[in-house]
Amino acid sequence: MAHIVEISDADDPRVDDFRDLSRADRRPDRPGGRGLVIAEGVVVVERLLASPYPVRALFGVRRRIEELAEATAALDVPAYVADAGVMASVVGFHLNRGVLAVADRAPVIEPAELIGRSRRLAVLEGIGDHENLGALFRNAAALGIDGVLLGAGCSDPLYRRSVRVSMGHVLRVPFAHLTSWPEDLKLLRDNGFRIAALTPRADSKSLRDAELDRGSVAVLLGSEGPGLTDEAIEAAEVAVRIPMVSGVDSLNVATAGAITFHAMIGA
Template structure:
């Protein structure tokens, strides 16, 4: 069971995973970033707790932590409970959702792992906006997509903003990167996938028509600007 720990010490070193998120934001490619996965709000924290990502700790006002009591019953992590004012000073901004959780990253599957047994995969190229990426994962979950492959130019789906916009679905829909682009897509063909590139062109085959073709399909989606590359 989670250990509930009350503290109002802004300098408490046990809260360092949550400190100054507006500055470091825990992205591994930013100064001070550590690559931690950060969930905001009870809905997203619940999805993090149910995910394969190893949870390190929670930070939240008393009411929000109490709302999560059932979810924390089988989780052996500390749950730090400060006042709302102390929490805002630690995090660096006022958090309306009232609770955060941090976790370490989990190993990613291979492209072959994702392809095995999947019916529908989304393959992204150049999706650089974190909010757009989060929205894509949320839609993938709603539409029953089995996994997401990230090609070149894609943002980090575990960046805090992406996790928030996805409503935590980036923690549920498995994903991996395609390091060999576009050669790595051959792995999908080896698993029997048809590759279908989405386009707004008027003469394109409709998604509804394409979906009637039997067998697994990989839907290719390009960047917000020029779309898919010609490779």
């Protein structure tokens, strides 16, 4: 099981994986970043422990570490215990949730592999906001979407804030990166997918009539504000809109995604 290690000195190098998260956040594209996966809070840590991501260590106040005793029973990793003050000095801010875990990244899934084993997919373009991205993954998990394809302009779904907002579900919904955009959408068509672009354009088909619950379907979702690019919409077989009352022209992308995912499962 995870072995308890007491930490009394904030400069202890054994907790360097958890250090200065407010500044570097361990993203590979930021100074000091290492690309580690970071989970916050008991529920999200439990989901990390149940995921394919190899856990390196836990760090928390004693009460939270003890709450995770059953979930960590099969792990051979350190569980660092400190008081809230020492933990805040290490992390760089006071952590209300009281516990963190870090893991290495799992092997990257190739788009063809994900497409080949899926029937319902979300395809994202320009989703740069980490909270929107995390919320989309949470909605995808809740509504039975098989995976997420990340197109141009998307942020890292394993960024700490995205993991937190997704409540750890980004760790269970498989995702892959489309490196040539929108050319790689051809992979979907070659595998029998119907591609639907979600857009508020008046000439698009109503979601009620789009029959997204039939066959293999991939739905394109774009960023708030500009939405999908013209190139992405033109690459789809059908443009689809969510009917709304007069005076409201769009929804938060995570909300729009949830409504569309619900239509895709035919519920």
